[in-house]
Amino acid sequence: MIRKLFKRVFGRSARARSAVSGAAIPFEQHGVSRDGISYGAKRVTDGLQAAGFKAYVVGGAVRDLLLQREPKDFDVATDATPEEVRRVFRRAHIIGRRFRLVHVMFGQETVEVSTFRRALEAEEAQTDAHGRILRDNEFGNMEQDAARRDFTANALFYDPTTQEIFDYHQGVADVQAKVLRMIGDPATRYREDPVRMLRAVRLSAKLGMTIAPATAQPIFGMKELLSNVPEARLLDEMLKLLLSGHAVECVKQLRAMHLHHGLLPMLDVILEQPLGERFVMLALENTDRRIRDDKPTSPAFLFAALLWHEVLTVWSKRMATGERPLPALNEAMEIVLERQRKKLAIPRRYDVTMKELWLLQPRLEQRAGQRPFRLLEQPRFRAAYDFLLLRCESGEADPELGEWWTEFQDATDERRAEMLVPDSDGGQKKRRRRRKKPANGAPAAETPVGE
Numbered sequence: 137m138i139r140k141l142f143k144r145v146f147g148r149s150a151r152a153r154s155a156v157s158g159a160a161i162p163f164e165q166h167g168v169s170r171d172g173i174s175y176g177a178k179r180v181t182d183g184l185q186a187a188g189f190k191a192y193v194v195g196g197a198v199r200d201l202l203l204q205r206e207p208k209d210f211d212v213a214t215d216a217t218p219e220e221v222r223r224v225f226r227r228a229h230i231i232g233r234r235f236r237l238v239h240v241m242f243g244q245e246t247v248e249v250s251t252f253r254r255a256l257e258a259e260e261a262q263t264d265a266h267g268r269i270l271r272d273n274e275f276g277n278m279e280q281d282a283a284r285r286d287f288t289a290n291a292l293f294y295d296p297t298t299q300e301i302f303d304y305h306q307g308v309a310d311v312q313a314k315v316l317r318m319i320g321d322p323a324t325r326y327r328e329d330p331v332r333m334l335r336a337v338r339l340s341a342k343l344g345m346t347i348a349p350a351t352a353q354p355i356f357g358m359k360e361l362l363s364n365v366p367e368a369r370l371l372d373e374m375l376k377l378l379l380s381g382h383a384v385e386c387v388k389q390l391r392a393m394h395l396h397h398g399l400l401p402m403l404d405v406i407l408e409q410p411l412g413e414r415f416v417m418l419a420l421e422n423t424d425r426r427i428r429d430d431k432p433t434s435p436a437f438l439f440a441a442l443l444w445h446e447v448l449t450v451w452s453k454r455m456a457t458g459e460r461p462l463p464a465l466n467e468a469m470e471i472v473l474e475r476q477r478k479k480l481a482i483p484r485r486y487d488v489t490m491k492e493l494w495l496l497q498p499r500l501e502q503r504a505g506q507r508p509f510r511l512l513e514q515p516r517f518r519a520a521y522d523f524l525l526l527r528c529e530s531g532e533a534d535p536e537l538g539e540w541w542t543e544f545q546d547a548t549d550e551r552r553a554e555m556l557v558p559d560s561d562g563g564q565k566k567r568r569r570r571r572k573k574p575a576n577g578a579p580a581a582e583t584p585v586g587e
């Protein structure tokens with residue numbers, strides 16, 4: 137006990153000892169100007185400093201500014217406690233139970249303010265049987281706060297007042313060399329938090345940085361640890377990855393490092409079929425493009441795309457046993473979603489949209505009578521049409537179908553009437569019969585989309 141206290145007061149962890157103690161790098165050497173800092177983050181650092189506290193912009197924002205990229209958001213680290221932070225600002229809320237953060241609001245912008253923390257020494261930390269840290273930190277000082285962060289590039293503190301960067305782990309040099317390097321012993325740090333493996337992949341892909349060999353190497357032997365991570369956290373990280381604007385690169389890297397197995401189990405199988413791989417990659421490219429163009433993207437669309445070929449496979453198998461198309465599709469969707477749920481918990485709130493997208497695919501094949509008009513009125517028509525275009529582009533659906541809908545949705549009434557496909561296959565009779573016995577209230581699929 138006394139030894140522990142002594143160590144806490146006088147000692148430093150091996151990680152902190154190895155650091156260059158707080159080298160302040162002047163503006164001339166790094167070029168990050170105060171102008172790059174958001175209005176809110178400047179207000180927060182100015183306000184805290186005026187109240188006598190230390191306050192720095194920290195983490196991803198400093199790294200992004202060094203790389204001349206626009207930061208997604210700004211985080212501030214300070215030696216003020218959450219209560220002290222809250223007292224300085226008018227619109228500030230303390231959030232989180234385990235480790236409390238403060239959200240300070242300025243109009244649309246929210247700045248996340250955290251008090252310096254330190255990682256606990258091994259004997260103080262609570263870990264699970266695999267070494268994953270369950271309770272990991274307490275208030276600490278700035279140097280300790282740098283040491284608990286994951287990569288050297290993410291452990292930089294920027295003072296908007298002096299325009300200096302405080303760098304304990306040669307992070308500026310690493311960013312300039314575009315190297316992502318784990319602070320401390322990489323294997324230990326992955327064991328503490330296996331999500332860091334996914335973060336390495338995502339950040340390197342997104343920022344065009346190479347993972348330092350010693351940081352990459354342990355990943356190959358440690359990927360199983362991801363199965364101990366709580367599902368919600370895994371999903372969070374997967375969403376960040378898929379919606380990073382660099383999903384194609386990320387998925388390629390995940391595959392190269394054999395990290396995709398536990399995450400999207402079907403991805404393995406799908407990526408091995410040429411049509412499946414093409415479809416998934418096109419869907420990811422499409423999402424990346426939309427994100428870069430600042431267009432909205434929906435996780436449900438993406439998950440629907442990732443699982444589509446799995447649905448197709450199960451659907452066509454069931455139809456091969458004589459099941460009718462629509463019930464077979466409904467069954468296939470349930471089976472695929474259930475299987476996926478056992479791995480990466482895709483939240484149920486996405487189910488409705490995913491199912492709608494899938495169910496609309498066979499309906500897009502119906503081009504006779506009133507049906508195409510009814511489809512145009514569907515709130516999900518646009519998403520279903522985008523989905524169809526990807527299917528056409530991947531070679532799974534007939535391109536002519538996609539072209540037909542492209543023209544139909546913007547055509548004049550006369551042209552639309554001309555475009556309708558005559559109901560020549562006895563569909564009239566079939567429809568009348570079916571109307572008496574609707575399946576799930578949804579129109580019956582007449583032309584199944586098989587493989």
Ligand code: ATP
Binds near residue numbers: 208211284287291332
């Ligand atoms: P992004 O640009 O995607 O936001 P980021 O690096 O800012 O990337 P955040 O998840 O916003 O990522 O985390 C903010 C900071 O918190 C990181 O820069 C890093 O210093 C620290 N951090 C986040 N996750 C971890 C982790 N798992 N282990 C250690 N430090 C972490």
Ligand code: MG
Binds near residue numbers: 196197
């Ligand atoms: Mg961030």
